[in-house]
Amino acid sequence: MRLTTHGAQGDGDSGRGTAMVAAVEHAIDSARCVIFDFDGPLCHLFARRTAASVAGRLRETYTDRAEGAAGSEGSAGKWPDTNDPLRLLTAAFADSTLLPPESARQMERSLVAEEIAAAEVAFPTGYADALVRTLCATGRTVAVATDNSAEAVERYLAGRTLLEAFAGRVSGRVCDGAAPLRLKPDPDCVLRALETTGAEAADTVMIGDSARDVTAARAAGVGFVGYARNERKERELREAGAEWVVPSLREILLTVDPLAHV
Secondary structure (H helix, E strand, C coil), rough: CCCCCCCCCCCHHHHHHHHHHHHHHHHHHCCCEEEECCCCCCCCCCCCCCCCHHHHHHHHHHHHHCCCCCCCCCCCCCCCCCCCHHHHHHHHHCCCCCCHHHHHHHHHHHHHHHHHHHHHHCCCCCCHHHHHHHHHHCEEEEEEECCCHHEEEEHHHHHHCCCHCCCEEEEEECCCCCCCCCCCCCCCCHHHHHHHHHHHHHHHEECCCHHHHHHHHHHCCCCCCCCEHHHHHHHHHCCCCCCECCCHHHHHHHHCCCCCCC
């Protein structure tokens, strides 16, 4: 079974497309370690408890605190116009006029609770469970590098009976005292995930679905295969520099095990 990739056909350059397919297959075949981003490649975290609803609750709760902290002069900063809870959290840590540091840390703990609740009802990404099990069965090590909380990842994996496959190799968001919040495209979580595996960067491939994943993987020195469930995601990944993009994890699964029953 040959891997197919977005852009490999119909672009007027079948030779380049064939070379791309071969390169993806080689990257997956030769990888001894595969690092997954969490929300997207493994599951749709906010499929039921939507990101917009989570962001709305965080904004409502912490806007009140910000306005109270600003005092009568009304000097509280303005939250970014976004439905992405992680962007709100990043803003809170970056701008003390939004929240004082302790309130920003409380906001992060609130987001952890929201993510855990979302993880309990998240939708699995198609073929993700089978891919994880097949990678492990063929002697590869798997890990997670994510901007979400490790607690949420572990709750989700436990519910899918996959936690043992990733045991000790889930690197999530770190919120530690006065240290800066290091989310992707910073490679921090990818480097931490790589360290837990004991693998070399040259023997490792990351599967991600965002431009931030592309940049973080490149900075960590690991290979990258993009997962794009729609054309918008594909454009985002390619504009960020991803050379290899697949429309379904089924493509990667069949590269790892051509006899997989899918």
